[in-house]
Amino acid sequence: MKLSINGEVHDLDVDPEMPLLWAIRDIVGLTGTKFGCGMAQCGACTVHQDGIAIRSCVTPVSAAEGSEITTIEGVAGKEAEALQAAWTALDVPQCGYCQSGQIMSATALLQENPKPTDADIDAAMSGNLCRCATYQRIRAGIHDAAKAIG
Amino acid sequence: MKISNLGHQVSRFQPSRRQFLVGAAATGVGFKLAFPARKALATEGTDPDPFDAYIQIAPDNTVTILSAHMDMGQGCYHGIATLVAEELEADWGQLVVEGGAGNTKYYGNLAWGGVAQGTGGSSAMFSSFDRYRRAGALARTMLMNAAAESWGVPAVEITAAKGVLSHASGKSATYGEMAEAAAQQPLPAEVTLKSRDQWQVIGSETFRRLDSGMKSTGRQDFTIDVKLPGMLTAVIAHPPLFGAKVKSFDASAAKAVKGVVDVVQVSRGVAVVAENTWAAMKGREALTVDWDESGAEKRGSAELLAEYKAALEKPGLVAANRGDAAAGIAGASKVIEATYEFPYLAHAGLEPLDAVAAMNGDTLEIWGGHQMPDLYQAVTAQIAGVTPDKVKLHVMKTGGGFGRRAVTDADIMVEVVETAKAIGWKAPVKLLWTREDDMKGGRYRPLFVHKVKVGLDAAGNIAGWDHRMIGQAILVGTPFESFAVKDGIDGTSVEGVNDTKYAIPAFRAEVTNAQTGVPVLWWRSVGHTHTAYVMETMIDEVARVGGRDPVELRRDLLKDHPKHLAVLNLVAEKANWGAAMPEGTYRGIVLHESFGTVVGAVADIKLNDPANPAAGFKVTKVTCAVDCGTAINPDQIRAQIEGGVGFGLGSVLHEELTLTNGLVDQANYDSYLPLRIEEMPVVETHIVPSENPPTGVGEPGVPVIGPAVANALAAATGQTVRILPFSKGVGV
Structure with a gap:
């Protein structure tokens, strides 16, 4: 295959x-x-x-x-780069185990919706659990990345 | 009530006396005694050579710091890097942090008297504050002395900054270039640490976590990501009932699955070993195991709750007794009586339990979340038939911990080593628990019931407080009982009640240790997960019944505790307590100390339908104030409070682990429900300035949120939620 x-x-x-x-x-x-x-x-x-x-x-x-x-190893483009920069600037990850998935979902969100509201973010990211509950910074990171892309 | 059957928890651990003492210290003593030691840390004797113990400097100028504590997300690596960088005068960009293990003298947790290495009780910064600053200062001094010797100038003329040594003559060298010579320098007899006003890294908001980039790009390796040549992957069929054992098994169908290499019995089940994870899982599906369930726990949660409630009618062990609570209540003009129920809770970290074991020559190597390394080393050495010094532990960052990786019988380590041994050490073995294994695997926050009677006098003052608790003691019934439990009372059962700072002159607390065969364990903030809820909702009820403002009442009850009072006042001020609330919105306040850290929280809720509280609510904002002593990394403190609030909120809203006829009802995240993003409130954290030694922040954010939300809801309805989680009775 x-x-x-x-x-x-x-x-x-x-x-x-x-x-x-x-x-x-x-x-x-x-x-x-x-x-x-x-x-x-x-x-x-x-x-x-x-x-x-x-x-x-x-x-x-x-x-x-x-x-x-x-995959996370290959994701590229302005959305992924802006998200990863925001994630680092805000220290979003704690244990970090879920964050590959968070970045992949957030990248797909920004590619489809460059200016998401909090409600858009919650809807798009609801399927990504973070047991450390870094959700507040995930929201902030997505907003910052959206702004950075312009 | 049945006699407990805890044999399956402890039967693997039959250590020598020396190992036993190490183990006992690593668990009971450590967790229980984490914070009497808030007095200044002893730095008696000679410091270890920093280059042997804590700091490795490579020729390329990379500084690798060996951490005594495991990072499961709480950021202790960041804190330790901060302490070292401050005194070493290192450049932030040259730092790497890795886990150290295998030397109690270097890495023993100083909050536990230094007798064993371990991470827990929010003690990493407390233990590290002097140790790692001194290591940094000693290493810098040795680097400067080496440069002075090499350049033939006085050491006082050497400047160390951003990882570079220099002299007015124009000579300069990186730390990497001078590292070899520095390691040959004699250990300085004494060093002077910087004064607080000289700090540039400690307390700074500038330096970001060293692993954020790795974790945002998928490059951070966890135990599950370890790859070794020829490595096989195993899953284990565990008994469905706690306490059941393998009677017999038929491996023929499992072995017929493509990729399955071996099927072997281990002490806690049957391991299917395969070329890849999927083959191991398919092999386990095909496996048939006949279980001996004669000694298994077969009661369900409903039976346990009924038995617990009945047992609460009888006296328990006396955990606190000040004044005459019974007389106070008998003479009271009003008595509040309440019974609270708290379910079992699962840690449910995103990375399920896992470990990797390989025998390399005469050395057993184990990769994993080694939260109690000395203990794991001793236990696995015995299984492998090697001496503990021949067990090399690779401390991996873990995908969440929340207490689950600090286990008194070294569960996952035992399983992986037994599996690798059972296949004759022929290949490295990665053992992976699936989500279902993890959820059904026990070691839960214990089921607890509290029954409280509070008598009020005519003026609304507390005339007597009688508090009974029942639940499984985490350390009773383990081999550590004689070391960890005093007069039958496990401190982790009653912490947060028996040591309340509220001025209640007539106060009695009793605890009954339930005998139940469901394995239990510390779960982020341990006893405080239930005790803070009861104490803080009862105090609020006292205020409500007595017609007092809940902040004013707490101020009165804490007037002799300035630290608590300061946190209370700060959170009330920042939340603008007392301001008029918009229609359909309510708030609740909580103040609670755990692990030496005091946290205040105000939770704001919004009813879905202002006219009908039964239609549910949303937590919109949580304002927190925290006093955790010296703030080493303010933004990490905020991060841990945010995360603790979210973790705790999920637990009170939806999480419960239930049993039916001894079988766990939940298997995965479709039925066990941690918080998701749409329920995360805005969390605002304010830090009280302090020059006290640092205490922890990993756990203390968790206990406050449940009662804060309950108090907000009670402000709306007049009723306190007493059966957890909220989803059982309230629309959420």
């Missing part, structure tokens, strides 16, 4: 039912994408499939074939 991740095509010999998350982490070896729940409840595994944020823990790797997968 061929899988394109961050612009690179990987030839994988895996169970087609294997969740994309484990293919990315265990087979391809990119570990920035995290395992949190295995049932699309926490968002730690968020990646982009053709630019759309998806939960890789419930996506069979076979369903990703033929599409372009972007």
